[in-house]
Amino acid sequence: MTSETYDVLVVGGGPSGATAAHDLARTGKRVALLDRAGRIKPCGGAIPPRAIRDFAIPDYLLKAKxxxxxxxxxxxxxxxxxxxxxxxxxxDRCEFDEWLRVRATEAGADRITGEATALERDPDGTAAIAFEPKEGPARRLRARMVILANGARSDLARQAIPGQAHPKxxxxxxxxxxxxxxxxxxxxxxxxxxxxxxxxxxxxxxxxxxxxxxxxxxxxxxxxxxxxxxxxxxxxxxxxxxxxxxxxxxxxxxxxxMKPLRRWDNGRDVVLAGDTSGVVAPASGEGIYYAMLGGRLAAEAVQMALATGDAAALKTARKRFMKDHGKVFWILGIMQTFWYRTDWTREHFVKMCEDKDVQRLTWESYMNKELVRKDPLAHIKIFFKDMAHLLGLARA
Incomplete structure (x- = not known):
């Protein structure tokens, strides 16, 4: 059974999908948020001040500071x-994710509980998601655009973009x-x-x-x-x-x-977001801010595609994300590759964390989600200390 056609169907109600649904519903789009019940992702739950500001997260949701x-x-x-x-x-992701889903519904999104099973096409070419609802027979939802934010190993994502493997x-x-x-x-x-x-x-x-x-x-x-x-x-x-x-x-x-996928859209009507697109920071494993940002960028790309009728607009989600954060992900990936290999390298890595410049630049970058470009002498100092530890010239 297929219901009416939505402007946008968002699959996955975590921080990425719920943010996308909220942003789109606020613009007046007909939005459905499809999420399976009872799923809580394992997560340390850290969110930087940038996320609190950008996404208007109320103080009462912060269980600790x-x-x-x-x-x-x-x-x-x-x-x-x-x-x-x-x-x-x-x-606490159990409370936090639910608050995000409720916020999306209050903005006007239709919340539907069920597990997506397949991406299909109707005879007119419109995308449809088949799903198993919490109760009753299988159903389908049609949409002009689909945002997939249903986890790192999404079978729907592989159906939408054939030939692309799951992220590492x-x-x-x-x-x-x-x-x-x-x-x-x-x-x-x-x-x-x-x-x-x-x-x-x-x-x-x-x-x-x-x-x-x-x-x-x-x-x-x-x-x-x-x-x-x-x-x-x-x-x-x-x-x-x-x-x-x-x-x-x-x-x-x-x-x-641990690595963003090379393609986030199918060039037609599907775009990936959150874990489904691979946006969790290497080395740190931080994902909430990047997931919410990915959801917002996917929503804006979908809005542009709907307004212009040009599916090429979907590519802007990945392009904008990588422009602002691709270098950070690249640096963190190198750091994880070099420093997380053995207990010897880990010991030297922790030793480097004693440096006050390392601490200051690390926190400034983390809190504001951008590389700190000021104070070049501190960066030079850290580079040489890093090399000394890497070559075994410094004591751990």
Missing amino acids: ITCADIISPKGKRVPMPVENGYVGMV CVFAYHEIVKVPEDVAARGSYEATRCDVIYNGRTSPDFYAWIFPHGDSASIGTGSARKGFSLRGATAEVREQHGLAGFETIRREGAPIP
Whole structure:
């Protein structure tokens, strides 16, 4: 059964899809937001001030405000990186994503619960998404334009753009735990500090983490290595940091893309966004801001295509994203390749984090989502320190 034709159908109700649906509905477009129920992506939940400003995120959704990150080496050395002149907001994806979906519906989007199964074409060429609703028989939704934001390994994306493989992924797993009210029972845990752990035992090619969420916390790890036990590594993190006794609320796992795909549109009526397009930052795994931005750029590209009748406008989503953030992704990818290889390189990487210029430029770039171009002497200094560690000329 096929219902009426929408202007835009957004598949996936995470930060990217919900943002796209919200932005399009506000312009008066007939929008459907199709999302499967009960899916929560494993995520540390960090959002920078740029995201809070650009997407009008209310303060009450911030479960914690992080003012320091401790970078922990394989030998257990802690390097504090205090956040100067600000904080990093932490959200619980269960609550945050639902708020975004509700905001989209309040703007006028039709929210439909179900799991998409296929991208089809009607005889007139119009795109249709077949899906299994939460209740009742299978259905189809027609749309003049489709935004796919339904995860890193979307079969719909491969149907829409044949010949393009899924993005390279790190598989992430975390456990949301309840934080004891008794401060003495919290071990090394602090409510305003993130712990980022570089250790081959808990991640051979990425990192493990402890991220506060107010009365709960995310403890997890990621790896692209087949057969590596993410649950076992997470249990080790909890044991090492005195968190084994914390009550586990829920467990989640999912693939996290590490490189933007080469094509985000089919040249006709489909554009990719969020994890589906591969926009999670290498090295850091940060995805919420980039997902929301990708959703907004996809929405603007679709608006342009609908207004002009020129499907070439869909290419602007990727073009604009890569113009502003492609260099950052490239640098982070190189950093992950070089520094996350062995415990020796990880030890030197953590040592570099002691440098005050490294800390300042890192936080300024993270908070504002752009490379810091001022202070060239600091960049030169960091370059030579980086080379010294890379060549083994500096002590870890």
